[in-house]
Amino acid sequence: MSPAMKLPILIHPDPRLKAVASPVADIDDGLRRLADDMLETMYAAPGIGLAAPQIGIGQRLIVLDCVKEEGAAPRPIAMFNPEVVATSDERSVYEEGCLSIPDIYAEVERPAEATVRWIDRDGNAREETFDGIWATCVQHEIDHLDGKLFIDYLGPMKRQMITRKMVKLKKERAREAG
Numbered sequence: 001m002s003p004a005m006k007l008p009i010l011i012h013p014d015p016r017l018k019a020v021a022s023p024v025a026d027i028d029d030g031l032r033r034l035a036d037d038m039l040e041t042m043y044a045a046p047g048i049g050l051a052a053p054q055i056g057i058g059q060r061l062i063v064l065d066c067v068k069e070e071g072a073a074p075r076p077i078a079m080f081n082p083e084v085v086a087t088s089d090e091r092s093v094y095e096e097g098c099l100s101i102p103d104i105y106a107e108v109e110r111p112a113e114a115t116v117r118w119i120d121r122d123g124n125a126r127e128e129t130f131d132g133i134w135a136t137c138v139q140h141e142i143d144h145l146d147g148k149l150f151i152d153y154l155g156p157m158k159r160q161m162i163t164r165k166m167v168k169l170k171k172e173r174a175r176e177a178g
């Protein structure tokens with residue numbers, strides 16, 4: 001197999017980022033390849049999570065690796081059809097960003113722990129309870145599969161201001177690309 005490929009990431013606003021993604025049927029080589037390309041794209045960005053709709057693919061697939069400690073082994077995870085099955089009452093606040101909303105960060109409150117069920121790249125059912133930055137990241141990525149962005153948790157004024165900035169950024173990039 002050829003090495004994993006970096007894919008272009010969609011920038012908000014884009015209707016493909018607002019659509020609900022479809023469940024994945026069978027995990028085949030094409031989907032494993034897509035997961036590898038998404039991980040490559042995420043690490044190159046650099047980012048800690050990426051959802052298939054962000055590269056224009058309306059399927060329920062996310063990748064993440066929230067290991068931040070210098071020198072620690074990476075932990076790339078690909079989740080097909082991920083589902084949050086339980087959350088803690090305790091909440092936590094993290095400053096979130098998104099590869100589809102470059103250079104914008106805002107505090108979002110979410111459950112501090114999330115139990116997620118998914119199918120792994122070998123087709124096995126998995127379940128794990130995440131906390132800390134992993135809990136925030138996995139909930140943020142699963143939101144993408146339902147057409148939801150982190151700015152949807154902000155007030156309408158702030159959201160509109162960010163959207164206007166992104167429209168401007170996209171125009172600038174289109175102009176630069178000639």
Ligand code: NI
Nearest residue numbers: 097098099100
């Ligand atoms: Ni995102």
